[in-house]
Amino acid sequence: xxxxxxxxxxxxxxxxxxxxxxxxxxxxxxxxxxxxxxxxxxxxxxxxxxxxxxxxxxxxxxxxxxxxxxxxxxxxxxxxxxxxxxxxxxxxxxxxxxxxxxxxxxxxxxxxxxxxxxxxxxxxxxxxxxxxxxxxxxxxxxxxxxxxxxxxxxxxxxxxxxxxxxxxxxxxxxxxxxxxxxxxxxxxxxxxxxxxxxxxxxxxxxxxxxxxxxxxxxxxxxxxxxxxxxxxxxxxxxxxxxxxxxxxxxxxxxxxxxxxxxxxxxxxxxxxxxxxxxxxxxxxxxxxxxxxxx
Ligand code: HEC
Ligand code: HEC
Numbered sequence: 001x002x003x004x005x006x007x008x009x010x011x012x013x014x015x016x017x018x019x020x021x022x023x024x025x026x027x028x029x030x031x032x033x034x035x036x037x038x039x040x041x042x043x044x045x046x047x048x049x050x051x052x053x054x055x056x057x058x059x060x061x062x063x064x065x066x067x068x069x070x071x072x073x074x075x076x077x078x079x080x081x082x083x084x085x086x087x088x089x090x091x092x093x094x095x096x097x098x099x100x101x102x103x104x105x106x107x108x109x110x111x112x113x114x115x116x117x118x119x120x121x122x123x124x125x126x127x128x129x130x131x132x133x134x135x136x137x138x139x140x141x142x143x144x145x146x147x148x149x150x151x152x153x154x155x156x157x158x159x160x161x162x163x164x165x166x167x168x169x170x171x172x173x174x175x176x177x178x179x180x181x182x183x184x185x186x187x188x189x190x191x192x193x194x195x196x197x198x199x200x201x202x203x204x205x206x207x208x209x210x211x212x213x214x215x216x217x218x219x220x221x222x223x224x225x226x227x228x229x230x231x232x233x234x235x236x237x238x239x240x241x242x243x244x245x246x247x248x249x250x251x252x253x254x255x256x257x258x259x260x261x262x263x264x265x266x267x268x269x270x271x272x273x274x275x276x277x278x279x280x281x282x283x284x285x286x287x288x289x290x291x292x293x294x
């Protein structure tokens with residue numbers, strides 16, 4: 001080995017050691033914030049998201065046992081979905097239950113997977129779950145047939161309007177037609193009627209707590225990259241909210257607290273926002289005056 005090569009190798013080993021020791025010190029000092037109340041930092045979020053997508057991609061290879069569009073399968077899948085999935089993922093016009101609001105990463109809205117993922121990948125995720133996310137693996141509890149029924153339903157769901165979903169769910173024997181409304185978190189000031197004016201930073205934080213990021217592209221919010229609802233970049237300059245309500249701070253608060261009271265056909269579920277949180281979120285939304293990508 002020449003001297004030059006030896007110096008290079010030694011230098012590399014020293015750097016590696018410094019990295020390992022440095023990492024161990026950071027872990028020991030509790031440096032990384034594991035609180036589920038705060039989203040991962042942007043680089044960590046994207047790394048984990050990419051790692052999950054790749055891990056599924058290289059493993060998913062099951063072949064569907066026949067036609068997943070069959071109505072019998074979709075209905076059987078819906079029954080399973082209501083029992084095991086609705087509480088975390090919600091459904092058209094139906095919000096998830098309270099526990100889902102506290103999960104990080106937030107349970108994805110399944111519209112995107114239903115539309116774009118191959119059936120083998122949905123099947124793999126449902127059967128295996130995803131470590132460190134809260135997504136359970138169902139391969140031990142459900143039969144292969146039942147899991148394919150679920151895949152069939154997840155693929156059918158993007159085509160269902162809130163009304164069509166409610167009708168289909170209501171037609172199943174023995175299932176509750178609609179989930180209970182999400183209970184609002186405790187009011188910040190229970191003894192005073194006066195709420196303070198909306199605060200932008202509090203509003204940005206609250207978008208994380210109400211799952212807004214699972215359905216909207218929101219500039220400045222890590223992980224908010226879904227197109228279930230319209231992108232919120234430029235919302236400050238839009239004339240109407242949801243295409244029907246003139247855009248003003250008061251109307252924004254009204255819409256956010258109960259979208260279906262404003263427009264019965266709205267596919268955005270009521271998410272149990274308090275008056276104060278809705279004001280904070282509205283204040284944040286009104287800072288979004290630029291349309292993303294323009
Ligand atoms: C306890 C909550 C919980 C339950 C119950 C649950 N999931 Fe999940 N699910 C999650 C979380 C969290 C993720 C990961 C979110 C992410 O990063 O995409 C996830 C991811 C998924 C994904 C990948 C979607 C995507 O776009 O990344 C699919 C598909 C899925 N779940 C389907 C189901 C089905 C079907 C059921 C019922 C059999 C179910 N889940 C039950 C929490 C849950
Ligand atoms: C389950 C998915 C979902 C969640 C969660 C969700 N939205 Fe929506 N949102 C939608 C859909 C779908 C629409 C379009 C329906 C409509 O216009 O009535 C919409 C519409 C909107 C609009 C009107 C946009 C426009 O261009 O007129 C705003 C503002 C909005 N959402 C903000 C939020 C905020 C803030 C949160 C979190 C508190 C949130 N959304 C959570 C699905 C969702």
